[in-house]
Amino acid sequence: MSSRKKLIAGNWKMNKTSSDGVSLVAELVATIGKQSEVEVVVCPPFTALESAAKALDGSTLKLGAQNMHFEASGAFTGEVSAPMLRALFATHVILGHSERRALFGETDALVNKKVLAALKNQLRPILCVGETLAEREAGSTLSVVQTQLEAGLEGVGKDQAASMVIAYEPVWAIGTGKVATTEQAQEVHAFIRGLLTKHFTDVVAQKIRILYGGSMKPANAPELLAQKDIDGGPIGGASLEARSFVELVKAAAAVAVL
Ligand code: PGA
Numbered sequence: 001m002s003s004r005k006k007l008i009a010g011n012w013k014m015n016k017t018s019s020d021g022v023s024l025v026a027e028l029v030a031t032i033g034k035q036s037e038v039e040v041v042v043c044p045p046f047t048a049l050e051s052a053a054k055a056l057d058g059s060t061l062k063l064g065a066q067n068m069h070f071e072a073s074g075a076f077t078g079e080v081s082a083p084m085l086r087a088l089f090a091t092h093v094i095l096g097h098s099e100r101r102a103l104f105g106e107t108d109a110l111v112n113k114k115v116l117a118a119l120k121n122q123l124r125p126i127l128c129v130g131e132t133l134a135e136r137e138a139g140s141t142l143s144v145v146q147t148q149l150e151a152g153l154e155g156v157g158k159d160q161a162a163s164m165v166i167a168y169e170p171v172w173a174i175g176t177g178k179v180a181t182t183e184q185a186q187e188v189h190a191f192i193r194g195l196l197t198k199h200f201t202d203v204v205a206q207k208i209r210i211l212y213g214g215s216m217k218p219a220n221a222p223e224l225l226a227q228k229d230i231d232g233g234p235i236g237g238a239s240l241e242a243r244s245f246v247e248l249v250k251a252a253a254a255v256a257v258l
Contacts, residue, residue, distance in 0.1 A: 006225065006252040007165060007209050007232035009041040009064060009126060010239030011094060012048075021048035025055035027242035033059030037253040038232070041092045042239070046080055053088050064092030064126070067100060070113035072121075082121035093118050094126045094234065096152060098171045108151030115152055119160045126165040126211070126234065127152045129192075133172035141170075142191055149195055161200045162207040166192055167234050173214025175236055182223050185212045189229035218247035225255045 016024065021044045032040060033056070043064040044052045053063050069079035085093060095118065096111035111127070118125040129148040131141045149166065156164065168188050173180050180188075189210050196205035209231035212224055216233040224230050232252060238244040 004207065004209050004231045005037075005039050006256050007039040007041065007211060008245075008249050008252050009043060009092065009094070009211070009232070009234045010245055011043050011066060011097070011213075011234045011236050012045060012239060013066065013099070013236060014045055015240055016044060016048055018048045018051045021045075021052045022055045024240070024242055025052050025061070028061060028245065029056055029059045031242065031246050032249050033061055035249070035253065036060050037256045038249050040249055043092070043094055049085070049088050049090065053090070057089075062092060063088065063090045064094060065090050066094045066097065068093050068095075068114060068118065068123075070110075070117040072117075082117050082123055085123060086121055090123065092124045092126055092165070094128065094167075096148070097128045098130055098169055098174060102171070108148055111148075111152050112154050115164075116155055119156065119163060124163050124165055126167050128167045128169050128213070128234070130167075130169040130171050130174075130214075136170065136172065141188065145188060145192065146195060149192060150199070153199060158200050158204055161196075161204045165209045165211060166196070167211040167213050168192060169213035169234065175215070177215050179215040179217075179220050179224075180212070182227055185224060186227040186229060189227065193229050216248065218244055218251060221248050221251040222254065225252050 041062045041064045043066050065085045069076050069081050072081050072083050095114045100106040115125045129145050131144040135144045170180050211232045212230045213234035217238050
């Protein structure tokens, strides 16, 4: 059994107004706001961050953002910086999500700048990597993941590495209902753990959480979360409703105490 605490992160994407977000967080606080077996993070859209921060204050729930700019301030219309997120008590930030890469042209180099800026500002990056269906079918899953991971981690020191969270999210499994099999997921997670060992050290690699994302639901979570190298998940669709999100946190807690 690993000593890594499971991490469940709700990625709300572009869903929920500020008041919808407060209602959801209030429900989560009422049911799982005191548990500490699992690290639980909610990542609302920017417009709901401040109200969510207030709603989860005093609970064990943590706050994350879904993206940020790498500069601290300046003429970057429409962008939000790491210090701005820190000022709202955010602790995590999702970076390099496949939707940002595919729809907003984010490159590995840009994602890397964001990772470094997040770490500099004491935000834990949740660095997302994953292959498309075409890449999987072409047999290039591991090389795609390796390129994204190594580029994303460039310049990250050994001393900062344990603050990183890696999320393996096969693009073909995100929001599609097609979940990777436990074998497919565990294979890539073990591969990532091996790369982290090479890049940092074994001790550091054993501390870094590697999450699986892509249609994780209460029905498939127990098996995925029981895998040796799967330390939790970023949850999209199932994080928008308290009931399914709470069930996922409970599934993670059940594995944690095995
Ligand atoms: P999904 O999204 O759970 O809706 O597949 C996961 C994610 O994109 O982080």
